Amino acid sequence: MTPYIVLSTVLFVIGAVTVLVRRGAIVVFMGIELMLNAANLAFVTFARQHGDLSGQVIAFFVMVVAAAEVVVGLAIIVALFRARRTVSVDDENLLRH
Amino acid sequence: MxxxxxxxxxxxxxxxxxxxxxxxxxxxxxxxxxxxxxxxxxxxxxxxxxxxxxxxxxxxxxxxxxxxxxxxxxxxxxxxxxxxxxxxxxxSDSARETIRGQRMATIVFGIGLVAVFGGAIFRAVLPAPVGIRQEQSGNNPEHVASMIFADYPFTLELVGVLLIAAALGAVVMTHRTRLTPRRTQRERSKERVRSSQVTPYPAPGVYAGRNATDVPAVDAEGRAIETSVPDAIRARGQARQLTGIAHLEIESAEPPEPDPDAPSRAPEPDPDIPDIPDPDLPDVPDVPDPQVPDPPDPPDPEDAEEGSAT
Incomplete structure (x- = not known):
């Protein structure tokens, strides 16, 4: 089971680094999705490790929550783009000044 | 199985x-x-x-x-x-760092995250893996469904509420309030009649030697009508200048001998209006006088445009 957990870790770290490095809000959002997927992989792996289907059920709920999150997040990105004509996270600095 | x-x-x-x-x-x-x-x-x-x-x-x-x-x-x-x-x-992202040292700090953070997770994974003592099928015979979707609806009904309800809230939220976020009243077709038609141009606007490429969308139309005096090129092409900077095309046309093909019977495309000078030199067109060849028995070549619109740009 360890290879699956290692893969899950690697994908999670890639997602986290994406969130921290990239400037475009959409790619940052994709990094969040990748982190959620990595967590799902860990859930499914441990479901098999322990012979308990609860892990798969929780992964299913994570999927649904991620879908809802994507809907709202992309709506925010579209609204931001309409207001500021940019999706770069560096340019959204209205609260700073 | x-x-x-x-x-x-x-x-x-x-x-x-x-x-x-x-x-x-x-x-x-x-x-x-x-x-x-x-x-x-x-x-x-x-x-x-x-x-x-x-x-x-x-x-x-x-x-x-x-x-x-x-x-x-x-x-x-x-x-x-x-x-x-x-x-x-x-x-596309700019590769420029806006916060100094952020990329370096992110690399260190990523390595640290790998170290923490790796330590946790390889130090963990896992029991022998059980496997799903020892206790769950039958097909997987049935068992997952029975667990969702029997063991987690409240979570399922919450997720349903969340999905409805997300759908409503997306609609609210992307909704745009109309700031000005909607213009009716009647108002548009009245505006059009009052404006200087009642007839349809020229399509791109009219009399320009080419009818591609990025070539502006040519008006009666040989000038390019920039508004005839679609807005999207002009916004991208892909609209062509008429002069370059006119050069190409002249180089590639010999202009055909004008047929004296063919109707001239050049504007006939109005005898009532005195000939005012146009400052925009310094080198426009003289419009032939109708009284001259042997008229020279009628000025081609492309030639006129070429002259106007030089």
């Missing part, structure tokens, strides 16, 4: 599958960090999610594998691509 997968340990076939799929997943996931264009990152993320779906099948979770393909690659990532289309496909 294959009996060799009954125990939880990874069989050698599963090992081969894992080592084929996992590198693809990791490589395409790293495109999120390194791809310059957001569309590339989105497509690579789709590949990662399909790889994860394959691994879910290997992990005895066929229902989640199907849900992964349908929900993530089918719905979520397509939504991403649609939003990329709205926002602009060409949007």
């Amino acid at each position: 294959t009996p060799d997968l009954a125990s939880g340990a990874m069989s050698s076939a599963e090992m081969i599958l894992f080592w084929v799929v996992a590198p693809i997943a990791v490589i395409s996931a790293s495109a999120l960090i390194f791809a310059r264009r957001a569309v590339t990152a989105a497509v690579c993320l789709v590949a990662t999610m399909v790889c994860l779906a394959v691994l879910y099948v290997a992990l005895d979770a066929p229902f989640l594998a199907m849900a992964q393909v349908v929900v993530y690659t089918g719905a979520v990532m397509m939504l991403f691509v649609f939003v990329l289309m709205l926002v602009g496909v060409d949007v």
Whole structure:
């Protein structure tokens, strides 16, 4: 089971680094999705490790929550783009000044 | 149900599958960090999610594998691509660091995260893997469904509320309030009649020697009508100047001998209006006088435009 957990870790770290490095809000959002997927992989792996289907059920709920999150997040990105004509996270600095 | 997968340990076939799929997943996931264009990152993320779906099948979770393909690659990532289309496909990150040392700090953070997780994974003492099928016989979707509806009914209700709230939230976020009253067709038609141009606007390429969309139309005096080129082409800076095209035409093809019977395309001078030299057209050849018995070549619109630009 360890290879699956290692893969899950690697994908999670890639997602986290994406969130921290990239400037475009959409790619940052994709990094969040990748982190959620990595967590799902860990859930499914441990479901098999322990012979308990609860892990798969929780992964299913994570999927649904991620879908809802994507809907709202992309709506925010579209609204931001309409207001500021940019999706770069560096340019959204209205609260700073 | 294959009996060799009954125990939880990874069989050698599963090992081969894992080592084929996992590198693809990791490589395409790293495109999120390194791809310059957001569309590339989105497509690579789709590949990662399909790889994860394959691994879910290997992990005895066929229902989640199907849900992964349908929900993530089918719905979520397509939504991403649609939003990329709205926002602009060409949007690419600048490689410039806005916070000094951020990239270095991120690398250190990533290595630290790997170290923490790796330490936790390899120090953990896991019992022998049980495997799903020892206690759960029958098909996986049925068991997952019975668990969802029997053991987690309240979570299911909460998730339903969350989905409705998300749908409403998306509608509210993207709703645009109309600031000005809607212009009716009647008002538009009245405005059009009062404006200077009642007839349809010229299409691009009229009398310009070419009828491509990026070539402006030529008016009666040989000047380019910039508004005849569609706005999108002008905004992208792809509208052509008429002069370059006129040069090409002259170089490529000898202008045909004018037919004296053919109607002249040049504007006839109005005898009532005195000939006012146009400052925009310094080198326009003289319009032939109708009284001259042997008229010279009628000025071609392209020639006139060429003269106006030089």
